Amino acid sequence: MPSNSFSLNDAEIFGQFYNNTHLIVFRFLYGMAGGSFQEIEDLTAETFFRAWKSRHRFHGSAQAALGWVLQIGRNQLIDIYRRKKVRGEDLILNETLLVHPQSSPEEQVALRQQIQLIWNQLQTLSPNQREMIVLRYILDWPIKQIAEHLNMTDNTVSVTIQRILIRLRDHLPE
């Protein structure tokens, strides 16, 4: 067992882990799924509830614990993707994200439109591609951390993200 391993069995430690990671998990799920805040909050809560129930099965480092929880959330999202695809629903960016008090109303409207354009393009990516983008930009993970999490080389992650960005750029309406 690695020397930096820790256990999530203890409620207090799990609580600290939740405090440190819930925002990351929430943003990850939001970036991956879009949709309503209520839905993402429910997914985030359910992700941690499932992790709590399975905590005895986890062994690893703190970083691995975060990856483990993200994987639990990701597994839940697979069903969401399928349902939304079947229902043909659009993933609408929540407008509350786009409130920037320092911007003028006109700037906010323009920014909202730009983010929605990019958000719509994100829906066309595969879950794996989307995950890379979410980890890199919404969670601000360094390439090395993403590579470890996805079990890829740094170079593969870096190149793939660049290709995705170019694809997004080329498919955005002028």
Add this chain to the structure above:
Amino acid sequence: MTPVNNEQFSTEQIETILRSVQPQPSAHFYNRMNTAPWVRSSTGKLGIFYQIAPRFLALSFLVILLIIIFSLASPSLGVVAEQILHFFILEPGDILEVKITNPSPESQERYTLSLAEVKSLVNFPIKSLPLFTSAFSFSGARYDIDINAVTLRYTDQSHYLYFTQRPLGSIEEYASIGGSAPTEKVSVRGVVGEYVLGGWIYKSDSDDMPSTITPGSQATLSIFWDSTLPQSILRWEEDGILYELLSRGDEEIGKNDLIKLAESIK
């Protein structure tokens, strides 16, 4: 952040826009997670009851006692009680007004007696969970002289178990539960008992509790029956003694598991 002026985005601009997406959960989410199982466990393993201020926790047993007394004062309930021995009596609704007297701080630590000590205080035989054959360990006992009842407390990793026993005739033999609470007749130790899931809770965000209560002062509380509360109660009568097994924890102990615990009592 200001919008990108160019009609055609660059990859750098796309990166900037993506980085600006930083959603925050709502207050509703945080309120919900305040009752997550790890919070309840780390604050003392008593589920939602541990979310309540300690002084209110100290009042909980008193509230239950007063509910019983309150029920006795109700003629309609008295008639029902005379008809048949019911272990639980349904209230008309799921909200109950109870008057409580705030106990003094020194009375708040209640499970301080050993098994031997509590046995020496009563003149009826005390049963207990067998040691070493259950996941639960004994964590204290109390004796309530007003109702001649002994309560033994046990704990495991995520539950508290309260085993109360008192001779029939000490007080009317039923306990008040919410109007919507489904009770179930069960077979336990060769007799018919009753099982119910849920419990009365005092919601700390309601405004009927004064912010400060001095010891001995009175207050009227609205308490609510919560069927989702992870609390399960089993009551039965055996050889003239009324027994109640009540579990509280992260998740309710299932009916069959509670009956198994009851069967193991000696």
